[in-house]
Amino acid sequence: MSTSRNSSRLAKRIRRQTSLTQSTASRLAKQVHTYLGPPVADSPEPDQRRLEAHIAHVLASRFQDRQLNGALLGVQEARPVSGYLELTLESAMADEVLRELLPRFDEPFGGIRGVPGLRFLPADRGVVLHDALSQAHITVRRADGRAWNLPAARDGETPLWNRTRSGLSQDEREEARWWSESHPSLLDVRMRDLVMSRILRRPALVNRAAEPHGFANCYTHHSGDLVIEWCCGDTVEAFCGALLAHGFIDGLPPSDAIELTSPQSARLAGHTVILRRHTSCLYGHEPFSPRRITGYIREGYVS
Numbered sequence: 001m002s003t004s005r006n007s008s009r010l011a012k013r014i015r016r017q018t019s020l021t022q023s024t025a026s027r028l029a030k031q032v033h034t035y036l037g038p039p040v041a042d043s044p045e046p047d048q049r050r051l052e053a054h055i056a057h058v059l060a061s062r063f064q065d066r067q068l069n070g071a072l073l074g075v076q077e078a079r080p081v082s083g084y085l086e087l088t089l090e091s092a093m094a095d096e097v098l099r100e101l102l103p104r105f106d107e108p109f110g111g112i113r114g115v116p117g118l119r120f121l122p123a124d125r126g127v128v129l130h131d132a133l134s135q136a137h138i139t140v141r142r143a144d145g146r147a148w149n150l151p152a153a154r155d156g157e158t159p160l161w162n163r164t165r166s167g168l169s170q171d172e173r174e175e176a177r178w179w180s181e182s183h184p185s186l187l188d189v190r191m192r193d194l195v196m197s198r199i200l201r202r203p204a205l206v207n208r209a210a211e212p213h214g215f216a217n218c219y220t221h222h223s224g225d226l227v228i229e230w231c232c233g234d235t236v237e238a239f240c241g242a243l244l245a246h247g248f249i250d251g252l253p254p255s256d257a258i259e260l261t262s263p264q265s266a267r268l269a270g271h272t273v274i275l276r277r278h279t280s281c282l283y284g285h286e287p288f289s290p291r292r293i294t295g296y297i298r299e300g301y302v303s
């Protein structure tokens with residue numbers, strides 16, 4: 001997006017796709033300095049988008065601020081394969097990604113962790129994670145190509161990932177149904193599934209938040225949102241500009257597409273994706289230097 005002509009074209013598109021003013025659309029467009037090429041296309045299948053959205057949501061909820069090498073959800077690359085999706089996972093986080101996604105009943109928590117109905121099959125150099133109730137699936141591979149440490153149940157956990165489709169527990173079915181249904185906190189389930197699957201399909205953009213320090217923060221309040229929070233690097237407007245330049249709000253109602261709520265925060269797709277940037281660096285001094293924090297995070301994956 002290096003020329004003023006490209007910037008002007010993008011500004012017009014942002015203006016058309018949002019309720020932002022022309023001057024705000026131009027300002028966002030001018031902050032886009034990188035064009036990564038066409039984004040990974042959306043899946044045409046609602047079940048696939050639903051599964052990918054749930055995966056993004058679980059990873060954001062569980063990893064929060066524990067990333068390595070700038071992989072916000074543990075994902076380094078995304079590639080479509082025949083309408084489905086293949087992810088390359090950050091090497092040190094890969095086993096934990098698999099573990100967090102596979103469903104198990106957590107006794108102390110009193111409910112199911114992971115993605116209900118998700119099952120796995122070893123595949124060539126990877127693992128296929130498939131939905132027991134539909135054709136939806138993704139393939140995950142490790143960036144380092146090493147063998148996986150397949151998860152085992154921990155204290156207080158009952159694994160559900162090894163059950164057959166007919167063996168889905170009632171809890172698991174209800175949890176899967178709950179994700180698919182509307183809630184007062186959700187503007188639109190289909191929109192949530194679409195934009196959260198886009199989060200999973202755009203790691204090169206999403207990971208910009210974690211680039212300066214190697215980690216950032218992500219979390220959720222409920223099934224209908226995903227928050228990305230960071231301190232250094234892109235401003236919120238620059239981050240939004242990059243997302244908008246790469247199709248993040250394509251097809252959304254303009255009134256819901258984006259709201260710049262302050263210089264430090266924005267909401268996309270209603271309240272579905274929330275961006276927050278701190279006004280100053282959180283990791284500028286010991287004992288919270290990025291090097292030391294990264295050391296703590298790495299220890300957590302080794303143990």
Ligand SMILES: [Zn+2]
Pocket residue numbers: 212213231232280281282283284
């Ligand atoms: Zn910082």
